[in-house]
Amino acid sequence: RVIELIGNPMPGGGFVMSFTDITPFREAEQALKDANEGLEQRVAERTHELSQLNQALTEAKSHAEAANKSKTRFLAAVSHDLMQPLNAARLFSAALSHQEEGLSGDAQQLVQHLDSSLRSAEELISDLLDISRLENGKINPDTKPFALSELFDTLGAEFKVLARQQGLDFRVRGSKLRVHSDIKLLRRILQNFLTNAFRYGKSPILLGLRRHNDRLWLEVWDRGPGIADDKLQVIFEEFKRLDSHQTRAEKGLGLGLA
Numbered sequence: 496r497v498i499e500l501i502g503n504p505m506p507g508g509g510f511v512m513s514f515t516d517i518t519p520f521r522e523a524e525q526a527l528k529d530a531n532e533g534l535e536q537r538v539a540e541r542t543h544e545l546s547q548l549n550q551a552l553t554e555a556k557s558h559a560e561a562a563n564k565s566k567t568r569f570l571a572a573v574s575h576d577l578m579q580p581l582n583a584a585r586l587f588s589a590a591l592s593h594q595e596e597g598l599s600g601d602a603q604q605l606v607q608h609l610d611s612s613l614r615s616a617e618e619l620i621s622d623l624l625d626i627s628r629l630e631n632g633k634i635n636p637d638t639k640p641f642a643l644s645e646l647f648d649t650l651g652a653e654f655k656v657l658a659r660q661q662g663l664d665f666r667v668r669g670s671k672l673r674v675h676s677d678i679k680l681l682r683r684i685l686q687n688f689l690t691n692a693f694r695y696g697k698s699p700i701l702l703g704l705r706r707h708n709d710r711l712w713l714e715v716w717d718r719g720p721g722i723a724d725d726k727l728q729v730i731f732e733e734f735k736r737l738d739s740h741q742t743r744a745e746k747g748l749g750l751g752l753a
Contacts (some may be wrong), residue, residue: 496516496518497516497517497518497521498514498515498516498517499514499515499517500514501513501515501640506703514589517611531581561567572621574620577620578617578620581613581616581617581620582617583612584609585610585612585614585617588606588609588610588613589610591606592606592607592610600673607652608652608653608656611649611652611653613654615649615653615682615686619683626654636676636677636680637673637677637679638676638677639675639676639677639678640673640674640675641653641671641673641674641676641678642671642672642673643669643670643671643672643673643674643704643713644669644670644671645676645678646681646682646685647667647669647670647702648667648669649682649683650667650685650686650689650702651665651667651669651702653686654689654693654702658700661693663693663697663698663699663700664698664699664700665693665700665702666696666699666700666701666702666704667702667703668701668703668704670703670704672704672706672711674711681713685702685713685715687737688715689702689715691719692715692717692719695719695720696717696718696719697717697718697719698718699716699717699718700715700716701715701719702714703716
């Protein structure tokens with residue numbers, strides 16, 4: 496125990512002593528000191544852990560940036576290599592269309608369809624060269640005035656051949672309206688919707704538009720299984736596919752609508 500002694504002299508002589516048990520106070524003081532030392536130790540340990548974590552995050556960020564640069568370089572190299580045979584194929588198709596002896600009407604139409612498909616492939620590969628825009632979530636539309644018939648005729652030519660192969664009834668409801676938009680982005684979106692319709696839908700499949708006041712709705716109609724309301728947002732996420740016997744039977748990464 497800890498006893499505190501206090502002595503005071505008396506005016507008339509003599510001395511007064513008082514004794515106080517301060518054990519609880521000393522124990523509380525020691526406990527507070529121990530707590531402070533423990534807290535300082537924990538703060539030091541936590542600071543060290545945070546420092547290590549920050550270093551690990553910095554290293555991971557550096558690795559991710561390096562991997563991203565490597566991926567971008569890889570995509571650029573692959574895109575460049577793929578463009579060469581596509582350009583050669585387009586030259587061949589152009590040579591066919593300008594043969595002196597001439598081609599039959601059906602043959603000329605096939606060459607035109609071939610050239611259109613090759614041009615679409617070139618545009619898709621060219622977009623890989625601008626992959627940084629996609630990674631940053633920034634796609635700057637190249638808006639120009641064009642006739643919807645130009646867009647619909649191109650899609651019709653591309654998918655009518657596939658429709659004949661699959662025995663599907665595919666129709667295009669054209670329009671002479673002119674709009675101001677990005678024809679490449681619109682074609683890519685409609686291509687993805689049509690591809691899904693051909694995979695999972697049933698005849699007839701119709702590509703057309705509806706006009707409501709000052710708005711135009713470009714739509715693809717089919718008799719497919721449909722999509723549940725609670726899944727409508729999921730299908731626009733990357734690498735997400737609805738789980739059904741039809742989707743399991745078809746190969747895909749779940750990127751078409753994303």
